[in-house]
Amino acid sequence: MLTAKQVGEILNQVGQIPGAAGLDYLIQNAAIVCSGDGDNSLTLEASSFNDIMSTNVLGPALIMKHMHPHLAKSFRPVIANLTSGLASIPKDFGARSTSYSISKAALNMLTYKQAKTCPEMIVVAVHPAWIKTDMGTDKAPLEPGHVASEMVQLLQNVTLSDSGKFMRYDGADVI
Template structure:
């Protein structure tokens, strides 16, 4: 099986690479800098340099993947901030969040999805429970809320254009990474192990996927009751 991970230099992305390699799969993974690329190569992955915030960097992704059949692809890249609705976000903060969490995914999707279709595979986008519009209790992470809701909409809207690829939206949980902080209850290996099991359980040989077919799931496979 060939697995592709976008945003694999640390945290959940790096753990995905490690677990798939340990399972004997071939892994292609991206990092922004040479240190990240070296780490991936040393692990045994095929490393590609990619910065999802840079349109010039991401524009050549399809060319780098030319001829591949991707059984599973992951868009992991994401950033978080603690901003709330008590003050307006700066243009710079808004642009940074939306570039990484939404625009990067939207630019990567049409370059990666055709190679997922070649394998009739799965394209997984790591989202968040912060994307839910129903049941919001706080404005903490205000712009992050908006970015992940936008990501969900982008993925759902794109699914019918790639009927031979199965798209999934998965919340990895609150994970003990640089972004999740040391207070998080889930270890990266726990979250990733559950995500891999969830993705495998959702695998189907069906084609002709539509908007309504995109599941919005927690890491353990349980679906969210609302969007």
């Protein structure tokens, strides 16, 4: 894993690419699951929990921090933090994937706090649904291309009134 200083140095270099026009979209798709995630809150392991939180929450926080000056130059900056329906308490997915679920719930709160800190930017938490990926497995019902296409449309149409929300890739609110 990179240190916070290394991340900052890399992002400062990347931030020079858009130039004077700034960065219009920042899509943060950080997510890991570790073997020590635990089937429930009594079996999680501290090292796995810390790695998951560092990647799934601290990573997007630091990236936003370092990319903010470049986003601020944009006429309509949109930040999408990719989250998970497993972060929803009302949906009740049970005890599984404890660390991952906690990290995505924390990412949703980070999204809300970023939206409040940067009211001139559109910051949303987007649940991409269950997709056929390495993490989602081939049992998932949705293809990545379909979800990506829908998500592009969503991000082109979100407004400041959507900022801070937890929504699905197709724009439906998630509770």
